[in-house]
Amino acid sequence: MSTTPSKTPQAIRGTQDIFGTDAEAFAHVVETFERIRRLYRFRRVEMPVFEKTEVFSRSIGETTDVVSKEMYSFEDRGGESLTLRPEFTAGLARAYLTDGWKQFAPLKVATHGPLFRYERPQKGRYRQFHQIDAELIGSPEPLADVELLVMADHLLKDLGISDGVTLQLNTLGDVASRDAWRAALIDYFRGHKAELSEDSQDRLERNPLRILDSKDPRDKVFVGDAPKIDAFLSAEAQDFFAAVTAGLDAAGVAYERAPSLVRGLDYYRHTAFEFVTTRLGAQGTVLGGGRYDGLMESLGGPATPAVGWAAGIERLAMLVADAGTLTEAPLTVVLAVEDDAALNYAQKVVTALRFQGLDAEMVATGSARKRFDKAVKMGAKVLVSFGVQDGVPTANLRAAEPTAEYLAVEQVLQSVHP
Incomplete structure (x- = not known):
């Protein structure tokens, strides 16, 4: 009887084993986040790793790449479609509506853990990756946006990686402002439809805001002259954004205006932001978020204001390691x-x-x-x-x-x- 030598199993493509200094940097990010969220009185929550698929398809949007191409979905033995979570916000919104969390509004919550997306692995991005996440649900005030932005800035500074990281800030306006801007963008891009990329041609009628965020050189030619949100902002939307920037100025948080920074989904309102760097290659976002006042309604709940952000732990850990600020303590x-x-x-x-x-x-x-x-x-x-x-x-x-x-x-x- 012949035997075939067994082959050592290999890790799944797009996953990673974290060890040594990488693991220490990872842990340092999590520990710093936990300390910061306590300073800002954000409650710790733990969320399921999988949810009903509809939680994500209804909240993220059926036409987005995340839902159409990247989600890990499967049927369980009962025939119900389940999905490994590709992000935290949708699950937190579902919990807010179903678990009685509304009684604590305005609710400040924070969590961290693994997420799953089927996408091309690249530097700092894996198919199983990890994020930290902070959300403030139930507050319509610009002060909520300011608090989350100050908290994010505080985190990056305490991690020792704020040098070379820029806060890019924009407003998407209220519903009326956004709808008027959207109509103007459709009218503008229709005049150049034949010259746009295939993806942007497909998005033109459904989601024209995403063309502004396109990385395709064919689209960038036209983005610079596209209508700007400022021309369509209502007085209320202008006041909201002015309050956010005034709060950041008072807190000493530097930012730059980024008119092309958008969120394609209709439930996003007002503030959109990203902390970006050139130290991570093409994918330069370190931390990002915004206000999503319409999300709860998309899940069947009442209109509920909310704002939040998330950041990839692997990316933050890479910046920590590159900064050389984390050294192993000598044995006592x-x-x-x-x-x-x-x-x-x-x-x-x-x-x-x-x-x-x-x-x-x-x-x-x-x-x-x-x-x-x-x-x-x-x-x-x-x-x-x-x-x-x-x-x-x-x-x-x-x-x-x-x-x-x-x-x-x-x-x-x-x-x-x-």
């Missing part, structure tokens, strides 16, 4: 067990040290004669060697000088006995 304590008879005593000590908040490693395997040398090479701030004297386990504390760490270890040793 290493314990060298030079006699196995002292192992249990050393185990008591290392456990006590960790409970006191001191990181510690124990060298207790391999040749007993080489353990001390191995411990020295680990470069800890404090070294404790364990042996046996007159049949009693002993601990010898070694350090160049009585630092704060030395004194903390000394205190633990005084409280733990063989």
Whole structure:
């Protein structure tokens, strides 16, 4: 009977295993986000990894690339269509309508975790990727937009990656402003339809705003002369955007106006924004979001104002790593067990040290004669060697000088006995 050598399974294309310094940068992003969201009093929520497909098809839009090309959808055993979440906002909106969260409005929530989209993998983007997300639901005030933007700016600064990152800001106006602008764009682009890209020709009648965001050189020729939203803003929409920019000025958050920054879906209103950089190649968005006052209605709920943003953790982690601001902290304590008879005593000590908040490693395997040398090479701030004297386990504390760490270890040793 012949046997065929087994082949080691490979990772799925477009997924990643995160380890070492990459994993530390990833964790640093999440930990910083968690600290910042607490400062701004955003409640932590956990969301399902999959939802009913209609949650995304109704909220993101049947005609978008995400729904038509990128979603991972499947039928479960009961024949119901389910989808791995491609973003957080739709699920959060569904929960707001179905889980009684309306009683907490205005509700500030934050979450993070994996998302799934079938798309071409590229630098910083994978088919399974991770995002942090913050939403403020139930507030129609421009102050809500300001708070989220200040929070995002604060996060990037605390991560040490704000240099070279620019906040691009635009307004989409209220419903009347947007509808008037949309009609003007359709009329303008109809005059150039034959010269537009195939995608933009298809979008012209259904979603002309997306032509403004096209990366195709054939479209960019005409985008510069396209009608601008400012010509169609109502007085109320002008006042709203002025309040947002005034709030950013007061908070010291720098921004630049980006008239071509749009959101194609009809439920977006007023503020749209992206933090962008040139340090990530063609895909330069670091964090993006906007106000989506019409989303709840698209899901069958009442009109509910809301604004939010999301950012890819992998991209933020890449910027953190490139900035070189994240370094591994040196080991605080290493314990060298030079006699196995002292192992249990050393185990008591290392456990006590960790409970006191001191990181510690124990060298207790391999040749007993080489353990001390191995411990020295680990470069800890404090070294404790364990042996046996007159049949009693002993601990010898070694350090160049009585630092704060030395004194903390000394205190633990005084409280733990063989």
